[in-house]
Amino acid sequence: MLDQHLTTDDMPLFTRLRMTAFGEAVIDIANDPAYDQWTFSQKIRHALEHETAARTERRVLKLLKASRTPNPGACVEDIRYLEGRNLNRELVARLAACRWIDQTHNLVILGKSSVGKSYLAQALVNAACRRDYSAKYYRLDDLANQLAVYHRQDTQRLTFLTSLHTCDLLVLDDFLTTPITGQTAAELLNILAAREGRGSTVVTSQFDPEDWYRSLHDAVIAESILNRHRLHCRARPTRRAKHAPPHPHRSNQLNRARGRHTATRSPRPRYQIDTHALPETPAKHWSRCSITSRAGRCWSTGPVTRSTSSTRSRAR
Known part of the structure; x- marks a missing residue:
């Protein structure tokens, strides 16, 4: 045959x-x-x-399509490490390895407009999807509009919120670029609270976290959100910044209560690259990576303390 x-x-x-x-x-x-x-x-x-x-x-x-990232082709391999940007190639490589997602670390990317914050966030979404993590990408304004569409008891709303709570990586781009309503701030707090210990969150913003307080209307909600995003950083302050309070919004609240005039913005220190563990970082373990046209700066946090039951079991 x-x-x-x-x-x-x-x-x-x-x-x-x-x-x-x-x-x-x-x-x-x-x-x-x-x-x-x-x-x-x-x-x-x-x-x-x-x-x-x-x-x-x-x-x-499939994961990239579900993530809703506007640029699925963005990848860390295409990032340009120009001399003026002072991007830390080693730090970006560590972020692309996605071990921080396994440990539910979170990341804040700060920088002025058009310096590449969104592209870096989208590249991290791409890296996460290539390592079989689920991801969601939203501009904060778009997320607020999406939440406003659904009725409070709508089944689609519950499904949408569940996808935000359970995805491995959530990216909130252009964070507080424009003011948000008190209802949106409350929704944002609920989302961040539900994600604690369950997934990682990336926030990109043009403003320092101290300035976010002014965009949040409710003082209690603002304090709760900022406590989840508190960033302790090592910096070399300028002569003026040496005497600035560590948390300007708290000092401003106290001064307003005493009838004193407060400046709208505290002096900003000159930050340097520092990737050492920060012992003062709270349990939320936020990492900070800033991109500017003049100098780059980044911070990484110490080890995560979590219960065994919340540790991811999948092997990478």
Whole structure:
């Protein structure tokens, strides 16, 4: 009986089994004399690797589509480390490795307009999806509008909030670029509180966290959000900044209560790159990465203390 090689006519069999890439590899092996010297195990392994690569690619594309990132092609490999930007290549590589997502660390990216904050955040979404993490990307204004569409008891609203609470990585771009309503601030607080210990959050903003307080109307909600985003950083202050209070909004509240005039903005220190552990960082463990046209700065936090039950079990 003559040996009949597999041909493209046999592809429907593989397609029915949802093994199209495996079938393509098997047909190539059967009809290409270059594979005649391979052992049977080598041929099977090659076909399996071909199928695995195809499934991984489809999985990444599915995760990127679900993330709603406006630039799915953004990746850390395309980031330009120009001399004036002072971007830390090693830090970006560590962020792209996504171990901080496993540990539910959070990240704040600060910088002026058009310096690349959004692109870096989108590149981290791409890196997370390539490592099989689920991600969601929203501009804060778009998120507020989306929440306003749904009725309080709407099933779609509950599904939407669940997706925000449970995704591995949530990116909030252009954070407080424009003022938000008190209702949106309350919704934001609920989302951040629900994500504690469950996922990582990336925030990009043109303003320092101390300035976020002025964009949040309710003092209690503002304090709760800022407590979850409190950043302790090591800096070399200027002569004026040496005497500035560590938390300007708290001092301003006290001074207003005493009838004193307060400045609208406290002096900003000259920050330097510092990637050492910060012992004063609270349990929320926020990391900070700033991009500016003149100098780059970044901070990383100490180890995370979490219960064993909340530790991710998946292996990377």
